[in-house]
Amino acid sequence: MKPTNIDNPEYFHKVIDCQYACPAHTPVPEYIRMISQGKYDEAFKINWISNVFPGVLGRICDRPCEPACRRSRVEENPVAICRLKRVAADFKSPGADFLPEVPAEKNGKRIALIGGGPASLTVARDLLPLGYTVDLYDNQKKAGGFIRTQVPSFRLPEKVLNEEVDRILDMGVNTHLNCQVDSLKKIVDLGYDAIFVGTGAPRGRDLPDLPGRSEGGDAIHIGIDWLAAVLYRHVIRSGPKVLVLGGGNTSMDCCRTAKRLDAEEVTVVVRSPKADMKASPWEIEDAEEEGIPIIDNHAPLEFVIDSGKLVGMHFQKMTAETDGSGNRRLVPTTEPPVFMPCDQVLLAVGQVNAFPFIEPELGIKMTERGLPELDPTTHQSSIPNIFFGGDAAFGPKNVITAVAHGHQAAISIDLFCRGQDLHDRPAPSTNLVSQKMGLQDLLYDSRVATDHRYAVPTVDRAKSLKNRLLEVELGFSKKTGHQEASRCLNCDVQTIFDFSTCIECDSCVDICPESCITFTDNGDEEDLRTRLLAPSDNKQQALYISPALPTGRVMVKDENVCLHCGLCAERCPTSSWEMMKFTYNCPTAGEK
Secondary structure, three states, rough: OOOOOOOOOOHHHOOHHHHHHOOOOOOOOHHHHHHHHHOHHHHHHHHHHHHHHHHHHHHHHOOOOOHOOHHHHHHOOOOHHHHHHHHHHHHHOOOOOOOOOOOOOOOOOEEEEEEEOOHHEEEEEEEEOOOOOEEEOOOOOOOOHHHHHHHOOOOOHHHHHHHHHHHOOOOEEEOOOOOOOOOOOHHOOOOOOOEEOOOOOOOOOOOOOOOOOHHHHHHEEEHHHHHHHOOOOOOOOOOOOEEEEEEOOHHHHHHHHHHHOOOEEEEEEEEHHHHHHOHHHHHHHHHHHOOEEEEEEEEEEEEEEEEEEEEEEEEEEEEEEEEOOOOOOEEEEOOOEEEEEOOEEEEEOEEEOOOOOOOOOOOOOOOOOHHHHHHHOOOOOOOOOOOEOHHHHHHOHHHHHHHHHHHHHHHHHHHHHHOOOOOOOOOEEEEEEEEEEEEEEEEEOOOOOOOOOOOOOOHHHHHOOOOOOOOOOOOOOOOHHHHOOHHHHHOOOOEEEEEHHOOOOOOHHHOOOOOOEEEOOOOOOHHHHHHOOOOOOOOOEEEEOOOOOOOOEEEEOOOOOOOOOOHHHHHOOOOOOEEEEEEOOOOOOOOO
């Protein structure tokens, strides 16, 4: 293998597993380190620059960072990265000044944002400091998009959402709320320099062909519409017996909300095995802890109507089978249909995109899935000055992905408005700084010890189930937040190897607790992975290869196994190993 090029900024970025897994690439270890030092304002600012909504995402993020966390390779549970984000938001100073300056004199370019969700708000946040005039159109009375209408208050209090949305709007967004955009052509005709469409996936899937659907009438609801109706108090009570169909996060929100609206029995029914549910594991756990059963492997057959009234549903039991090619599919069993009584059904079986406001004559090319044809890097549509992001771009995802889309679209809009190549994008800003502080001390806490994940305290369940506005999770205290932050293994502090001073004494090999360092003859990657001291079976993470040493051997370090503890740097008699903090910040609009 060739020596590793550690000058490539993406090399060490990929080693910081949590940051790499985050769609917005938030510098996770850096803000967690700030929390461990009690620097909550700094931790919040790091988050706000990257993920824009620390208080919101600290409560409802899908947490792609946590399955990637290196702590779970030492013990069962990863660092509570998401909940630590909330710590930064909860304990920042009320008057902390971290907002960029927005120039009073504008640059003459006007941008329209259609939809007031996280993607559009991110675009506004990135473009306003550059002097753009930003107009936001949304059909709700307050911005926030589907975070506002689909996420129950017991998970995300309205006060938190308002604070984070208003922080952006107050930067100078011209809002057109309660404004239904029914014609994109009318927006185009207003002469905007660029238009961003962030309207989400606003339509919930129905089951129109299921027998009894039309006869069920008002007893059958689309889940996302029902949640919005609850928010606006059009619905204040649920039926006594409620069935929720679907296995995603919307289903979990529906069933827990119904429980808080005095439902006597709430049951979730899914077609697939429980292990295949799309809902986040913690959302499923929360629902079950509130006494909500989840029945898997049952496909809906019909709504049962008696004397014009919904009385239940029939389901077909399913089983998962694997064919000769290893593909698994659900097939019905030979067992008779199962009847489940109910008074109300909430359909949470998926969401789809809808663009009724886009006239065909505009010429925006659409895919067979009904989505716009976009450049995946620039988010530019077939009409050069119209861009898409969030769920409206590539289908339903999550809030943090919408934020990432907003950042990329803002870069593209800025480049477009300045007449530059949209693919000549700014590079990430990186830095590599030594953590050495004397012979034996490091600037960061390098101790690795078993330290189990701390539980997030919650309100009394009896109180929570009686009040849909009462937030269930209380969040970490400063003390517990510090303890949880201390579990972070500082994966942004890299082990840098200087082959020119190495005497091949094997001191680093001897002291490494994970046996991730091997001095051996070179070879191709597949061969090298079989000759390392520790099993090297994760090919998604790189091997760090040195140039040839005086003996002809090379140093090979498996980045997947390393815990960044710094013992190799402490032990090395020639200082061939050095711990250096690698900072990686994604580019934003306006950067060179």
